[in-house]
Amino acid sequence: MSVHFEPLSPAVGAEVTGVDPRRPLDAETVAEIEEAFAEHGVLLFREAPMDPAELMAFSRHFGPLQPHVQRAYHHPDAPDVVVMTNQHADGSFDETGARRGAIENVRNGWHSDLAYDAIPAKATLLHATNVPSSGGNTCFASAAAAYEALPEETRERVRGLECLFVYGTDQRNKSLAIAAQSLEKEERAVHPVINAHAATGRAAIYANPMSTVGIVGMEQEEADRLLDELFDMLDRPEFRWEHEWSVGDTLMWDNRGGTMHCGRLDYPRNELRRFLRTTVTGGPILPA
Numbered sequence: 001m002s003v004h005f006e007p008l009s010p011a012v013g014a015e016v017t018g019v020d021p022r023r024p025l026d027a028e029t030v031a032e033i034e035e036a037f038a039e040h041g042v043l044l045f046r047e048a049p050m051d052p053a054e055l056m057a058f059s060r061h062f063g064p065l066q067p068h069v070q071r072a073y074h075h076p077d078a079p080d081v082v083v084m085t086n087q088h089a090d091g092s093f094d095e096t097g098a099r100r101g102a103i104e105n106v107r108n109g110w111h112s113d114l115a116y117d118a119i120p121a122k123a124t125l126l127h128a129t130n131v132p133s134s135g136g137n138t139c140f141a142s143a144a145a146a147y148e149a150l151p152e153e154t155r156e157r158v159r160g161l162e163c164l165f166v167y168g169t170d171q172r173n174k175s176l177a178i179a180a181q182s183l184e185k186e187e188r189a190v191h192p193v194i195n196a197h198a199a200t201g202r203a204a205i206y207a208n209p210m211s212t213v214g215i216v217g218m219e220q221e222e223a224d225r226l227l228d229e230l231f232d233m234l235d236r237p238e239f240r241w242e243h244e245w246s247v248g249d250t251l252m253w254d255n256r257g258g259t260m261h262c263g264r265l266d267y268p269r270n271e272l273r274r275f276l277r278t279t280v281t282g283g284p285i286l287p288a
Helices: 027-040 053-062 143-149 154-158 220-234
Strands: 004-007 014-017 042-045 077-086 121-130 140-141 160-167 188-192 194-196 203-205 214-215 240-243 250-254 260-263 276-280
Touching: 014 027, 027 042, 027 053, 027 203, 027 250, 053 077, 053 250, 053 276, 140 143, 143 203, 143 220, 143 260, 154 220, 188 194, 203 220, 214 220, 240 260, 250 260
Parallel strands: 014 042
Antiparallel strands: 004 014, 042 250, 077 276, 121 250, 121 276, 140 240, 140 260, 160 188, 160 214, 194 203
16 A cells, blocks of 8 residues: 555645554655655644554654653653653642643644754654543644745744744743753753744744744844734634544654644543653754
């Protein structure tokens, strides 16, 4: 069976068939996946349950892995795998949402992973082991399509600007406080507001409402107005797609600019939601 990529929306995402992520992949198949990944931003592999070792093996086809900045999330037997769940070790369920990798307001939750690192991630792979009876979708947006839809004056204004990213907080969502003692190191970085994708060169909004705290050299009030214009465009329905999870699904999304994501919290708080996650090491974020 040949590999096939079926678009999931006009703006972002494709479903992959003809690939079993639990089996080794040859170089030709990996190259096909890489090409589709750069084009669509998100790839869906449906209903192929994996254990941590299988997920790591599949993920390493696309580059070396790196552990999450939060030590508390590491899988006990596989440090390169993060366990994302709403259940505490004592069996109780988290009511705050802090451990779920999700946020109540999708508009304020768009982000790409590790934007607060000097060298952000290339890819994130998220694998569902337990899903609730309803809700908890993961949403995606094409930051490239959003940039292209901006007025020409705004596009010209934001090109060449840089912004500051900080892990765990931003000026729009002060509730995202992270315990400093749980971090490997302080996480902050400066990157372009608008980047060029490393594989395609396509320009996209890279600043995000989850971790961007301001624009370098610009007064905060002016920066907030400009960033809000970008983020309002990013949140438009025509640039979005969201995935309704089934056990065994794996999503692989691009963090090199062009795609952003956010998890929903609209699921029963007393039902288990559990995922395994890996992160593929990336490279520098390039200005557009």
